[in-house]
Amino acid sequence: GAVVSQHPSWVxxxxxxxxxxxxxxxxxxxxxxxxxxxxxxxxxxxxxTSNEGxxxxxxxxxxxxxxxxxxxxxxxxxxxxxxxxPEDSSFYICSAGGGxxxxxxxxxxGTRLSIL
Amino acid sequence: DQQVKQNSPSxxxxxxxxxxxxxxxxNSMFDYFLWYKKxxxxxxxxxxxxxxxxxxNEDGRFTVFLNKSAKHLSLHIVPSxxxxxxxxxxxxxxxxxxxxxxxxxxxxxxxxx
Numbered sequence: 001g002a003v004v005s006q007h008p009s010w011v012x013x014x015x016x017x018x019x020x021x022x023x024x025x026x027x028x029x030x031x032x033x034x035x036x037x038x039x040x041x042x043x044x045x046x047x048x049t050s051n052e053g054x055x056x057x058x059x060x061x062x063x064x065x066x067x068x069x070x071x072x073x074x075x076x077x078x079x080x081x082x083x084x085x086p087e088d089s090s091f092y093i094c095s096a097g098g099g100x101x102x103x104x105x106x107x108x109x110g111t112r113l114s115i116l
Numbered sequence: 117d118q119q120v121k122q123n124s125p126s127x128x129x130x131x132x133x134x135x136x137x138x139x140x141x142x143n144s145m146f147d148y149f150l151w152y153k154k155x156x157x158x159x160x161x162x163x164x165x166x167x168x169x170x171x172x173n174e175d176g177r178f179t180v181f182l183n184k185s186a187k188h189l190s191l192h193i194v195p196s197x198x199x200x201x202x203x204x205x206x207x208x209x210x211x212x213x214x215x216x217x218x219x220x221x222x223x224x225x226x227x228x229x
Binding site: 004006007032034042044045046049091093095097098100101102103104105106107108109110112114 | 147148150152158159160161162165167205209210211212214215216217218219220221222228
């Protein structure tokens with residue numbers, strides 16, 4: 001089955017630091033990847049759609065200058081949380097699109113980000 | 117505006133019995149529905165999906181039912197096993213080609229041995 005790898009799984013850093021999270025599709029090419037955020041005991045909220053070779057599409061209310069997304073190849077998308085603050089602490093999860101609207105997305109294992 | 121809702125935040129079921137998880141949606145443009153299983157600190161794992169042209173889809177112990185007129189879908193797990201204990205999310209996408217998923221709020225299923 002489709003495998004999506006996300007790294008790192010856990011990050012703890014000081015306020016003001018920028019943190020990069022990688023999302024790789026290991027056994028397939030993904031022109032589209034998605035970045036989600038999940039607060040404790042809540043649903044997954046889509047942050048942005050990452051498109052290979054073009055700019056990401058951000059959901060309403062998500063700061064594009066705070067959450068930088070790069071999708072430079074068909075197997076790698078990165079999310080950089082710039083100048084992170086404690087309110088950015090959350091669980092970030094990426095997924096790779098199934099290739100069509102009626103194909104399932106496959107998810108990475110998520111990154112727990114804790115900003116001190 | 118929560119377009120996909122799972123009204124039961126938790127559900128406990130005896131091992132071997134049937135687990136029924138429910139999901140309601142409001143957006144009539146949703147045309148593809150999925151169920152994901154999630155453990156803490158892990159990403160969701162795809163379980164089963166259904167498109168609007170069907171009303172039922174089966175895969176082993178898992179069956180998803182779709183009632184489009186009622187905007188309701190359900191996931192049946194039978195027989196339930198202890199390893200099924202997790203949070204289950206339903207999700208939906210529109211036939212607009214952008215593959216965006218809208219997730220429900222999740223139901224925590226606990227299987228009692």
